[in-house]
Amino acid sequence: xxxxxxxxxxxxxxxxxxxxxxxxxxxxxxxxxxxxxxxxxxxxxxxxxxxxxxxxxxxxxxxxxxxxxxxxxxxxxxxxxxxxxxxxxxxxxxxxxxxxxxxxxxxxxxxxxxxxxxxxxxxxxxxxxxxxxxxxxxxxxxxxxxxxxxxxxxxxxxxxxxxxxxxxxxxxxxxxxxxxxxxxxxxxxxxxxxxxxxxxxxxxxxxxxxxxxxxxxxxxxxxxxxxxxxxxxxxxxxxxxxxxxxxxxxxxxxxxxxxxxxxxxxxxxxxxxxxxxxxxxxxxxxxxxxxxxxxxxxxxxxxxxxxxxxxxxxxxxxxxxxxxxxxxxxxxxxxxxxxxxxxxxxxxxxxxxxxxxxxxxxxxxxxxxxxxxxxxxxxxxxxxxxxxxxxxxxxxxxxxxxxxxxxxxxxxxxxxxxxxxxxxxxxxx
Numbered sequence: 284x285x286x287x288x289x290x291x292x293x294x295x296x297x298x299x300x301x302x303x304x305x306x307x308x309x310x311x312x313x314x315x316x317x318x319x320x321x322x323x324x325x326x327x328x329x330x331x332x333x334x335x336x337x338x339x340x341x342x343x344x345x346x347x348x349x350x351x352x353x354x355x356x357x358x359x360x361x362x363x364x365x366x367x368x369x370x371x372x373x374x375x376x377x378x379x380x381x382x383x384x385x386x387x388x389x390x391x392x393x394x395x396x397x398x399x400x401x402x403x404x405x406x407x408x409x410x411x412x413x414x415x416x417x418x419x420x421x422x423x424x425x426x427x428x429x430x431x432x433x434x435x436x437x438x439x440x441x442x443x444x445x446x447x448x449x450x451x452x453x454x455x456x457x458x459x460x461x462x463x464x465x466x467x468x469x470x471x472x473x474x475x476x477x478x479x480x481x482x483x484x485x486x487x488x489x490x491x492x493x494x495x496x497x498x499x500x501x502x503x504x505x506x507x508x509x510x511x512x513x514x515x516x517x518x519x520x521x522x523x524x525x526x527x528x529x530x531x532x533x534x535x536x537x538x539x540x541x542x543x544x545x546x547x548x549x550x551x552x553x554x555x556x557x558x559x560x561x562x563x564x565x566x567x568x569x570x571x572x573x574x575x576x577x578x579x580x581x582x583x584x585x586x587x588x589x590x591x592x593x594x595x596x597x598x599x600x601x602x603x604x605x606x607x608x609x610x611x612x613x614x615x616x617x618x619x620x621x622x623x624x625x626x627x628x629x630x631x632x633x634x635x636x637x638x639x640x641x642x643x644x645x646x647x648x649x650x651x652x653x654x655x656x657x658x659x660x661x662x663x664x665x666x667x668x669x670x671x672x673x674x675x676x677x678x679x680x681x682x683x684x685x686x687x688x689x690x691x692x693x694x695x696x697x698x699x700x701x702x703x704x705x706x707x708x709x710x711x712x
Contacts, residue, residue, distance in 0.1 A: 348400065348480075355396035356480065360487045362389035363472055370465050379456050380449050386468045387416065387446035390439055393472065394419040394429075397479040401428045416443050417617070425629070425671065429479060434592045437576075438467055440540030441591075448533045448548055455530035459506050460538070463578065467589040503538075503578045503591070510535055511566045518561055525557075532556045539572040541591050619654040619665035626666050630674055636683070637674070639690035644677055645708025646670050681706075 348356070362385045369381035395405050395413070403422055405414050414422075420439055424431045431439075442464055448454040473484035510531055517528035536548045536556065559569035567574050581588045621629075627637035640646075647653045652670035656663040682704050689702035690709070702709060 352396050352400045355392050355399060359389045359392035359396060359472075360484075362386075362392060363469070363484075364487075365389075366465065366468075370461075379461060382461060382465060383442070383446040383449045383456070386465060387443050389472065390442065390468070391416045391419055393475055394423050397429045397475065398422055398426065400479060401426055421620075421668065424668065429475075431475075434541075434590065435471055435474075437541035438464075438471055438591050441538050442468055444537035444540045444548060445534065448537060452533075453530055454533040454537070454548075455527060456534050457506070457510065457531075459501055460510070460534065463501075463503060463506065463589055466587060467578075467591055470588040470590055503576055507535065507538070507570070507573050508566070511560075511570070515560055518557065529553050529557060532560075535570055535573065538576070539570065541572075541576045615654060615656070616665075619656075619667045621666040621668075621671060623664065623666065626671060626674070629671060630678065635691065636687055639687050640674055640677065640681075640683070641670075642690045642709050643681075643686045643702065643704065643707050644673055646673065648708070649673075 366382055366385035366389060369378055369385060372378055372381075394416075398405050398419065403426055405419070405422075406412065407414055407418075416439075420431070420436060420443075423429045424436055445454070445456060445464065449456070469484070476482050476484055514528050514531045514535075516522070517524040517531070532553050533548050536552055556569045577592050579590045579592060581590075623637065623641075624634060627634045630637060630640075632640065646666065647664075649669070652667055652673065654665055654667070656665060685704040686702070689700050689704060689707070693700070
């Protein structure tokens with residue numbers, strides 16, 4: 284393809300998507316112009332500067348994407364730009380709210396763009412409306428092409444929980460905590476944009492406007508210690524600062540989203556933590572999930588990247604001897620949201636074969652995978668995303684024919700079969 288022909292082909296694509304008021308000049312002007320006075324849509328302008336119209340450049344222009352995907356991705360980048368502008372604003376009034384609302388919205392739009400790009404339905408059939416952030420995150424974790432990791436899901440849950448309290452009630456987010464989550468959000472946004480669409484955030488967002496801080500970043504464990512100390516001081520008798528203390532408690536509970544599936548904050552959780560701190564309990568006793576979170580820094584200045592990770596053993600289910608201050612209420616219906624039929628369909632298995640795999644893996648005996656809701660005399664078994672992950676991972680290597688032969692329904696008068704497939708949990712019961 285000659286350069287002239289490529290220009291004409293590209294101009295045709297731009298004419299199809301460009302609004303009347305966008306102010307984009309024709310391709311010849313853009314190609315020959317310098318960076319001064321460049322059009323607002325940076326990634327399209329960058330494409331026109333390149334003499335090579337390869338697959339990566341075409342992807343960055345938006346060509347080949349569905350129209351709804353382009354719109355959602357454009358909204359995602361726009362909200363992230365709004366977040367960075369709010370973060371660097373000199374006016375403190377409403378700044379935290381603007382940062383958190385725009386940051387959460389940017390990720391909801393980006394996740395939906397990624398899902399639509401991979402032909403995943405993002406509308407609730409029963410309501411006829413697009414799904415919310417939490418459902419987007421669930422679907423993105425299940426979609427192999429998006430590959431949201433546990434640590435990335437934790438970052439998104441924490442951002443969503445911080446935004447939820449800021450939007451619907453109030454919390455108190457210190458500047459270092461706001462910075463570390465904003466910076467981690469920028470890092471993750473860039474990672475996802477590159478992973479799904481082959482683009483870098485710098486193509487659309489100048490480096491000079493990324494979140495900055497006049498203070499060096501501190502590890503999350505140090506920030507949490509500082510917050511916990513302030514909360515304890517605010518709850519001292521005679522301080523009359525209970526509202527501020529509870530606002531800071533909400534922030535730390537939201538940050539637990541990095542390590543816990545349940546990230547939204549309830550007043551019962553705030554009451555529990557306040558009581559525990561007033562009784563002199565340690566940070567680990569009232570915020571056990573925070574003990575698992577660590578931060579990783581790389582680069583410096585504008586190129587600083589922040590990623591959260593989980594460390595240590597997973598949180599265990601509370602037993603009779605567990606300190607009540609450490610027990611956080613969870614919405615079991617959100618955690619165990621898969622029916623056996625829906626789970627089988629998601630895995631591409633028939634219901635009997637999915638049941639056979641569940642028996643082989645011991646899914647129904649794992650309290651993190653299986654729960655029975657009792658409503659009067661009715662019992663409704665449900666499964667979690669942990670069950671989906673275990674079964675999906677097993678299908679990559681397991682001899683499913685052998686599992687089916689060993690665990691398929693047994694006829695009348697016949698005893699149970701012996702499973703010869705390695706790792707059978709039923710044989711251990």
